Amino acid sequence: MSDLAQPPVRDLADAHTDRPRLQGRKAIVTGGTTGIGRAIAVLLASEGVDVFVCGRDPQHLEDGLARIREVGKGDGINVDLGDTDGVDHFVEAARDYFGDFDIAIINAAIPAQGLTTMDAQALRYAIAVDFTAYLTTAYAAAKVMKNRGDIVFIGSVSAHLLGGDGSVYAGMKAGVAGFAEALRKELGPKGIKVCNIEPAKTGADFQYESYTAEEQAQAINDETMLRAEDIAVGVHYVLTQPRRSVVQQVVIAPRAEGAE
Template identity: 85%
Template sequence: MTDLAEPPVRNLSDAHTEMPGLNGRKAIITGGTTGIGRAIAVLLASEGVDVFVCGRDPQHLEDGLSRIREVGKGDGINVDLAEPDGVDRFVAAARDYFGDFDIAIVNAAIPAKGLTTMSAEELRYAIAIDFTAYLTTAYAAAEVMKDHGDIVFIGSVSAHLLGAEGSVYAGMKAGVAGFAEAVRKELGPKGIKVCNIEPAKTGADFQYQSFTAEEQAEENRKETMLRAEDIAVGVHYVLTQPRRSVVQQISIAPRARGEE
C-alpha cells in the first residue's frame, strides 16, 4: 500500500483581486430606517461598520436601530432632510456620535408622480428630498472625507425609463445620475470614490403604499420584484473593491421582469 500523494500547493495569488475589509469604517446612511436604506445599514453593521442613520418616523428609527444593534453598532436621529438645515443637522449629529466618517450612502427618497398630477407644494417637497438633499449630503460628505472615502447614491432605473406617469421622479433620478457621473470625475482624483446604484422595482412600503405585503411577497416569489437586501449586496460589492478602481454605476433588476 502506497501513501496517497499530497495535493499540489495551489498558488492563488492572482485568483482574486484585493478586497478591502469594512470592519472599523464609519458610514452615514440617509433614509436608513426602512426599506433599502435599512437593509444597507444592517448589512454594513454586520460587517463591522459603525453606522449612523436618519429617517422621519420615530417608530421606524427605533425599529431600525434595534435590528442594527443586533448585528453591530449604530445610532441615528429623526430628521426631515427637506428642511433647509436638515442635512446639516444630520451630519453634525453623526460627527457628534463617531467623529469623521468615510462612507456616505445617499438613499432617502419619496415617491413622486407626473408633473400635472402633483400640487406645487408636493413638487417642491419631492425636489427637496429626492434631489437637493442628494447634492447637499454629497457636499457635506466630501467636506468631511477630504481625500479618502466612498459616496454611494441610490438612484433608480426610472432615470432611463422616463415614464409619463412618473415624470417628476424620473427627472430627479436622471439628475442624480448626471450629477453622480460628473462629481465622480471631480472627486476621484482627490481620493473619494462615487457610485450610482440604480435599482428597478424593489419591495418597499413607502414606494408602493397600495401594494400589500402579501402582493409584494408573491412578486418576490415569482422573482419579478427585488428585495431591499439585493440592493444592499450591491452596495457591499462597491465598497469592497480596491481603492485603485471605482465601480461607476450598477443597475439591478429582477431577472423575471422583462421591461427593465
C-alpha cells in the same frame, strides 16, 4: 506515493484581486430606517461598519436601530432632510457620534408623480428630499472625507424609463445619475469614489401604496420584484473593490422582470 501525502500548495496570487475590508469603517445612511436604506445599514453593521442613520418616523428609527444593534454597532436620529437645515443637522449629529466618516450612502427619497398631478408645495418638497438633499449630503460628505472615502447614491432605473405618470421622479433620478457621473470625475483624483446604484422594482412601502405586502411577497417569490437586501449586496460589492477601481454605475433588476 503515500495516500497521506499533502496536496501541492496552490499559488492563488492572481486568483483574486485584493479586496479592502469594511471592518472599522464608519458610514452615514440617509433613509436608513426602512426599506433599502435599512437593509444597507444592517448589512454594513454586520460587516463591522459603525453606522449612523436617519429617518423621519420615530418608530421606524427605533425598530431599525434595534436590528442594526443585533448584528453590529450603530445609532441615528429622526430628521426631515427636506428641511433647509436637515442635512446639516444629520451630518453634525453623525460627527458627534463617531467623528469623521468615510462612507456616505445617500438613499432617502419620497415618491413623486407627474408634474401636472402635483401641487406646487408637494413638488418643492419632493425636489428638496429627492434631489437637493442628495447634492447637499454629498457636499457635506466630501468635506468630511477630504481625500479618502466612498459616496454611494441609491438612484433608480426610473432615470431611464421616463413615464408621464412619474415625470417628476424620473427627472430627479436622471439628475442624480448625471450628477453622480460628473462628481465621480471631480472627486476621483482626490481619493473619493462615487457610485450610482439604480434598483428596479424593489419591495417596499415607499412607492407602492396599492401594492399589498402579500402581493409584493408573491412578486418577490416569482422573481419579478427585488428584495431590499438585494440592493444592499450591490452596495457591499461596490465598497469592497480595490481603491484603484471604481464601479461607477450598477443597475439591479429582477431576473424575471417582464414576466407579469
